[in-house]
Amino acid sequence: MSDVDLLVEPARALPEPRQLTPGLTTGDRVFRFLAAASAAGVLVILGLVATFLVLEAQPALKVAGLKFFTTFEWNPDGTPAHFGIAALIYGTVVIAVIALIVALPVAIGSALFVNEYAPARLGRPLVALLDLLAAVPSLIYGMWGLYYLQPHLQGTSRWLTTHLGFVPFFHTSRPVFGSSMFIAGIVVGLMVLPIVASVTREVLSQAPRGVCEAALALGGSRWGMIRSVILPFGRSGIVGAAMLGLGRALGETIAIALILAFNFKITTQVLAPGGGSVAGLIANNFGEAGDAQRHALVAAGLALFVITLVVNTAARIIVNRTSKGRMED
Amino acid sequence: MAATVPTVPAPALPQPRKVRRSPREIAERPATILAAVGAAMALIFLVTPLSGLPGWALCTYAGFVVADAFDVYRTDGPVVAKDRVATVLIATAGVCTVVPLILIVAYVVSKGLHGVTKSFFTETLEKVGPSDPATVGGAKHAIIGTVEQVGLATILATPLGLMTAVHLTQSRGRLARVTRVLVDAMSGIPSIVAGLFIYTMWVVRFHEGFSGLAAAMALAVLMLPTVARTAEEVIKLVPNGLRESSLALGAPEWKTTVRIILPAARSGLVTATVLGVSRIAGETAPLLMTAFGSDSVNTNPWHGAQSALPLFAFQRVRNAIPTQIARGWAGALVLIVLVLTLFTLARAVAARGRKAR
Numbered sequence: 185m186s187d188v189d190l191l192v193e194p195a196r197a198l199p200e201p202r203q204l205t206p207g208l209t210t211g212d213r214v215f216r217f218l219a220a221a222s223a224a225g226v227l228v229i230l231g232l233v234a235t236f237l238v239l240e241a242q243p244a245l246k247v248a249g250l251k252f253f254t255t256f257e258w259n260p261d262g263t264p265a266h267f268g269i270a271a272l273i274y275g276t277v278v279i280a281v282i283a284l285i286v287a288l289p290v291a292i293g294s295a296l297f298v299n300e301y302a303p304a305r306l307g308r309p310l311v312a313l314l315d316l317l318a319a320v321p322s323l324i325y326g327m328w329g330l331y332y333l334q335p336h337l338q339g340t341s342r343w344l345t346t347h348l349g350f351v352p353f354f355h356t357s358r359p360v361f362g363s364s365m366f367i368a369g370i371v372v373g374l375m376v377l378p379i380v381a382s383v384t385r386e387v388l389s390q391a392p393r394g395v396c397e398a399a400l401a402l403g404g405s406r407w408g409m410i411r412s413v414i415l416p417f418g419r420s421g422i423v424g425a426a427m428l429g430l431g432r433a434l435g436e437t438i439a440i441a442l443i444l445a446f447n448f449k450i451t452t453q454v455l456a457p458g459g460g461s462v463a464g465l466i467a468n469n470f471g472e473a474g475d476a477q478r479h480a481l482v483a484a485g486l487a488l489f490v491i492t493l494v495v496n497t498a499a500r501i502i503v504n505r506t507s508k509g510r511m512e513d
Numbered sequence: 514m515a516a517t518v519p520t521v522p523a524p525a526l527p528q529p530r531k532v533r534r535s536p537r538e539i540a541e542r543p544a545t546i547l548a549a550v551g552a553a554m555a556l557i558f559l560v561t562p563l564s565g566l567p568g569w570a571l572c573t574y575a576g577f578v579v580a581d582a583f584d585v586y587r588t589d590g591p592v593v594a595k596d597r598v599a600t601v602l603i604a605t606a607g608v609c610t611v612v613p614l615i616l617i618v619a620y621v622v623s624k625g626l627h628g629v630t631k632s633f634f635t636e637t638l639e640k641v642g643p644s645d646p647a648t649v650g651g652a653k654h655a656i657i658g659t660v661e662q663v664g665l666a667t668i669l670a671t672p673l674g675l676m677t678a679v680h681l682t683q684s685r686g687r688l689a690r691v692t693r694v695l696v697d698a699m700s701g702i703p704s705i706v707a708g709l710f711i712y713t714m715w716v717v718r719f720h721e722g723f724s725g726l727a728a729a730m731a732l733a734v735l736m737l738p739t740v741a742r743t744a745e746e747v748i749k750l751v752p753n754g755l756r757e758s759s760l761a762l763g764a765p766e767w768k769t770t771v772r773i774i775l776p777a778a779r780s781g782l783v784t785a786t787v788l789g790v791s792r793i794a795g796e797t798a799p800l801l802m803t804a805f806g807s808d809s810v811n812t813n814p815w816h817g818a819q820s821a822l823p824l825f826a827f828q829r830v831r832n833a834i835p836t837q838i839a840r841g842w843a844g845a846l847v848l849i850v851l852v853l854t855l856f857t858l859a860r861a862v863a864a865r866g867r868k869a870r
Contacts, residue, residue: 208766215767219683222676223692226741229734230695233702233710240713293606301603310607312860317614319856321795322704323823324621324845327830332620374613381610405596428701435703437798438827463705467798485709489702496701497694 233489241483244476252483258448258465260480269484271448275365275460276488279440280433282369282454283376288426291381296410299389311385318378326439329371334362334443341366341455356456363445365459371443372436380429387421387506388414424502431496435488440464462488550577578602618853621846628843638808638840647839654810655825655844658725661814662804662821663794665729666736671786673733674740678785679770681741682748700738707734708799716803725814728804728821732796736789743788747781747866748774780866787859795852797823822848 208216245252247265255268294314298307341361348354391414399409415422441464445457466481466488473481578601586594633651641650677696681689711731715721751774759769775782800806805818806828822844829841 211768212766215770216684219676219680220688222673223680223684223688225673226677226692226695226699226737229737230699232714233706233734236710236713236718237706240717290606290609293603294610297603297607301600302607310611313611313614315860316853316856317610319791319795319852320614320617321797321823321848321852323795323797323827324617324849327826327841327845328617328620330830331624332616377610377613405592407596407599408592410599431701435701435706437703437705441798442827442830463703463798466705466709467801470802482709482713485706489706492701492703492706493698497698500694500697 237482237486237489241479241486244479244483247476248480248483253487256448256450258480260477261474265476265480267480269462269487271450272460272462272465272484273487273491274450275444276434276462278454278459279365279369279372279436279444279461280430282366283373283433283436284380284426284429286370286373287377287380287429288422291377291384291425291429292422294381295385295388296414298385300406300410300414311382314378314381317374318382322375322436322438323442325371325375326442329367329439330442333371334367337367337370338362345455352452353454356453358456360457361455363443363457365444365454368440368443368459368461369454371439372433375436375439376429376432379432380425383425383428383503384418384422387425387503388418390421390506391417418506420502421506424499424506427495427499427502431492431499434495435463435492436461437463437467441467550580574605618849621842621849624839625842625844625846628839629846633840633843633847637810639810641808643834643837645836647836647843650840652820652822652825652840652844652847654807655820655822656847657810657812658728658804658819658821659794659823661725661812662728662732662800662819663790665726665814666732666793667786667790669729669733670736670740670789674737674785674789675744675775675782677737677741678744678748679775681745683766683770696738696741699734700742702734703798704735704796705798705801707731708802710734711799712802722816723803723805723818724816725804725811725819728800728819729814731799731803732793735796735799736793739789739792740785743785744778744782747778747785750781751777780862784859784863784866787855787862791852791855791859794855795823795848797827800824801827822851 244260244267247260248255248267252268253273254270255266256271258267258272259265260267294310298310302310338361341356341364342359344354345356345359345361349356395413395417396409399413400406404412440461444459444461444464446460446465446468447458448460449458451458462484466485469477470481578598581601582594582598585597628647630648630651632648634656635653636649636651637654638650638652639654677692681693681696708731711727711734715727715730716723721727755773755777756769759773760766764772800821800823804821804824806820806824807818808820811817811819826841826844826848829837829844832838832841
């Protein structure tokens with residue numbers, strides 16, 4: 185017994201360690217590059233929009249100069265050409281403001297209804313139908329507004345002007361209604377209602393639940409809770425939602441082109457036929473426009489692009505800030 | 514030994530606080546409703562400031578709100594009455610949002626239904642004179658145009674939108690932050706500006722002329738932000754564990770994205786695309802200056818003016834001839850059915866995806 189057979193296996197050679205390549209593979213780099221390029225594509229497209237609009241608007245802007253922003257006339261084909269967007273911008277803003285006056289209260293009401301009052305059984309279909317309203321094309325709103333709403337609003341317009349005619353906005357010099365900024369504004373209001381309502385709903389749903397319940401537990405009524413907790417919390421969000429709606433309303437085209445009777449005057453008589461809109465004018469005049477007119481229309485489009493971009497970006501910043509800076513429970 | 518146990522007189526219980534009735538108790542009190550409606554009716558018969566059915570309805574409603582509030586005020590005080598008024602108004606606003614949709618769809622159906630015949634899908638306007646009845650001629654050329662333009666726009670916008678969404682979800686760099694803001698800004702571009710952009714670039718500068726492709730590019734500009742934002746939202750919903758497991762098993766990042774994350778978000782991505790399509794299918798304004806419109810079939814989207822359903826309807830309605838307007842309504846009906854179907858489809862796919870998860 186000299187040596188014991190130890191049952192020891194001889195140590196095996198360790199397998200070669202797997203080659204690990206830390207970091208990104210070539211495929212990753214290519215993929216990341218593609219994704220970044222797509223994201224940059226958005227940037228490029230916006231840049232191209234601005235560039236080409238400026239290029240094509242230049243001839244018209246050279247002719248009109250700074251008067252482009254102060255002239256109340258649209259006669260780019262005349263000699264001398266005389267055109268500007270002052271009256272158009274005024275009309276666009278008036279229509280957008282009427283739209284917001286229509287849309288905002290209903291939007292806030294429906295947001296509160298879905299969030300605070302309605303059972304889920306009723307709330308969810310309501311939200312779905314509201315989204316469906318957002319999907320209806322602008323053209324169909326326009327046709328409906330022209331053929332259905334306009335005759336039906338005659339009575340309302342007449343009533344407003346006879347009973348509230350002392351308010352400058354409701355005054356009309358002739359009893360002719362229709363094709364007015366009032367009707368265009370109401371139709372645009374219906375069009376922006378879904379987006380204003382859905383953003384408002386989103387913002388108001390982030391009100392701190394604990395504070396809401398505390399308000400109710402202290403004996404507040406539901407309306408008291410809404411007024412003292414939810415509305416103060418959501419104030420800036422509602423402002424953002426309204427501005428988002430404003431941005432949409434400013435750019436609304438086809439519905440306004442169908443409904444409005446264009447004239448290039450500044451008037452406070454919103455119930456009477458007439459008014460103006462940048463986008464609507466472009467849609468109306470583009471088909472038959474000659475070269476000079478097309479340049480002028482592109483210049484008007486450029487102005488519209490800048491305005492809507494500013495309004496929308498500001499609105500988004502306000503909305504995002506509300507949803508980030510939540511009140512702590 | 515009668516020990517007189519000193520008895521303390523039981524303290525009088527405090528008067529129970531008057532508990533406010535719940536809104537539901539108030540709402541279910543039939544007397545309130547009846548009294549309110551009665552009062553409203555009486556009010557309407559006494560003074561009718563507005564004429565017509567809508568005026569009557571509005572007055573009845575106002576009367577109802579006032580009478581109801583007064584009745585509640587009488588029994589429950591001002592706080593409850595205010596709550597009651599707010600409840601009625603808010604509920605009205607909530608229900609009111611549905612009314613326009615019903616009115617619009619009902620009106621379009623009633624105006625357009627008799628115009629949607631077989632010839633609407635098989636004929637064009639090429640040989641249609643102004644005195645022909647509305648049943649002659651159709652929108653075949655417009656339907657072909659819409660299908661080609663929307664199809665091309667989808668091919669252009671979807672990959673770009675999806676990759677943008679991938680970048681937005683996976684990168685925390687400055688580009689992602691800037692892009693997120695710009696995608697939002699882009700979703701606010703008026704559709705007519707998108708049309709003007711393609712017109713100035715493609716039609717004027719590049720001398721390509723009006724074509725279906727130009728229309729598709731303008732529509733793609735409008736579709737891109739919708740696809741990118743919706744896709745970003747659904748990719749964010751994919752559980753992080755899936756991504757981490759894949760990376761831990763040694764899959765490279767790109768494979769994780771292509772084979773794991775995107776398939777997991779598949780139904781949501783379909784929704785994003787279909788939502789984008791439903792947004793652009795009804796756009797009219799950009800087509801005015803890109804596709805331009807025509808009365809005959811042009812199957813070649815690369816060259817020559819083309820019609821499209823919304824453009825067809827717009828140009829018909831612009832016409833003063835009643836038969837042309839009737840054709841316009843038929844076009845509008847087909848368009849609204851198409852758009853609402855697409856939209857509902859997108860929602861259904863999204864709902865199914867949520868359930869599966």
